[in-house]
Amino acid sequence: MTPAGGGGSLGAMEPQITPFMELALAEAEAAGRRGEVPVGAVLVAAEAGEVLAAAGNRMEETGDPTAHAEMEVIRAAASRLGALRLAACDLIVTLEPCPMCAAAISLARIRRLTFGAYDPKGGGVDHGPRIFTQPTCHHRPEVVGGVAEAACSGILQAFFRDRR
Amino acid sequence: MTPAGGGGSLGAMEPQITPFMELALAEAEAAGRRGEVPVGAVLVAAEAGEVLAAAGNRMEETGDPTAHAEMEVIRAAASRLGALRLAACDLIVTLEPCPMCAAAISLARIRRLTFGAYDPKGGGVDHGPRIFTQPTCHHRPEVVGGVAEAACSGILQAFFRDRR
Secondary structure, eight states: OOOTSSSSSSSSOTTTOHHHHHHHHHHHHHHHHSOOOOOEEEEETTTTTTEEEEEEOOOHHHHHHTTOOHHHHHHHHHHHHTTHHHHHHOEEEEEEOHHHHHHHHHTTTTTTEEEOOOOOOOSSSSSTOOOOGGTTSSSOEEEEETHHHHHHEEEEEEEEHOOO | OOOTTOOOOTTTOOOOOOOHHHHHHHHHHHHHHSSSSOOOEEHHHHHHHHEEEEEOOOOHHHOOOOOHHHHHHHHHHHHHHHHHHOTTTTEEEEEOOOOOHHHHHHHHSSSSSEEEEETTTTTTSSSOOGGSSSOOSSSEEEEHHHOOHHHHHHHHHHHHHOOO
């Protein structure tokens, strides 16, 4: 794993970046161009490897404070599958989900969560309330964090640097 | 406070039920008639005392696992006000919010949360991750729990009793 902050463009790929994380990164970059905090997510039907939904943050665009990338792909995939539970689905996202999104991932019964950058200030998986470790958490996905971390955090760092 | 389970119909009002909680209870009952777990929420512009949005659970209706009553009113009120932050707004809900909804309430900067029944198994305010007590929680609303508790929990108990 290269240290966070070394990458940031899709041109400088780390070897472990999967096509799904590449797509999440592309959604993050597109979100940044729209003036959103650049986070992107992809929801995949695990068995078929089929992308059910891909989205970036849409809070500014929609005026909805809950329109995080993860919420957008969960809603879109549930609508597409006509199912409240996405048990055979994996979610790939460029940033550690916040507590709201982590709890939504649990409600949707998502099988595996893969995320890129860690978020000590706002994350809810490995930080803060650590939603999946709570005794009252009714579904714990498999979690893989720190995937393509340099590229994922690089996009965020560049976005906030440009805004200063 | 009368003990939980004694009420359940809008006819048997406890004295402390405010008009806003009455409306939330009516939304909960309407949700139950649609086959949803009967939880209702109201979002109010605090100063004016104006109802900005009222909704019950809509997961079954919409096929969206995140369509809890609280999320519905937050989205509707943000859309109506054209604002990501609902800092001058209060949320009234019949059941203790789950961790997803509690975190969304924090993201939306809601001023005060009033809820009815406590939810030891699924709540995220006084139970589970206790979202607002986390050091990384960036906004803590004022919280008043147990308001109209008997009526709020009675609707839920009747719903689950009928389904057995």
